[in-house]
Amino acid sequence: MTLNNLSNCLSDNGQNLESLSAIQESVQLLRQLTMQDPNTYEPGLGEALKTNGRIFKELGQGKEAGIYLQESITILEKYLSICPGLVSRYYREAEALLEGLEGN
Numbered sequence: 001m002t003l004n005n006l007s008n009c010l011s012d013n014g015q016n017l018e019s020l021s022a023i024q025e026s027v028q029l030l031r032q033l034t035m036q037d038p039n040t041y042e043p044g045l046g047e048a049l050k051t052n053g054r055i056f057k058e059l060g061q062g063k064e065a066g067i068y069l070q071e072s073i074t075i076l077e078k079y080l081s082i083c084p085g086l087v088s089r090y091y092r093e094a095e096a097l098l099e100g101l102e103g104n
Contacts, residue, residue, distance in 0.1 A: 002026070004048050007055070016059055023052045043087050046075035050094040062101050069098040 003026035010019035030045040053068035076091040 003029070004044075004051055007051055011055060011058070016055060020052070020055045020059070023048060023055060027052055042075055043079050043083065046072045046079070046087065046094075047090045049075065050090050050097070053094065054097055057097060057101060066098060066101050069094050069101070073098065 003022050007019045007023035007026065010016075010022060026048045027045065030041055030048050033041040034045050049068045049072035053065045053072060056062075056065035056068060072094040073091065076087045076094065079087045080091060
């Protein structure tokens, strides 16, 4: 199970603080890996940032959520034409979450 999946499971069970801890660890690791091999790890970083933003949104931390969601969108946008099957779902989810923040 990846840290992102663990984070989602914890969030689904209402354990948002534990979920946030897991996804932040995932983001930290993926940032390090992305520096070594961006094409391999950056799409995963974009997904993890989206999850991080979603959890911050669920915790009522809109400003932090917006920062992570915007970074996620920026990263995932680069890969839409290269590997759309891999990133398009996460890109759409991040956009929807960000639009939900802006609508509030």
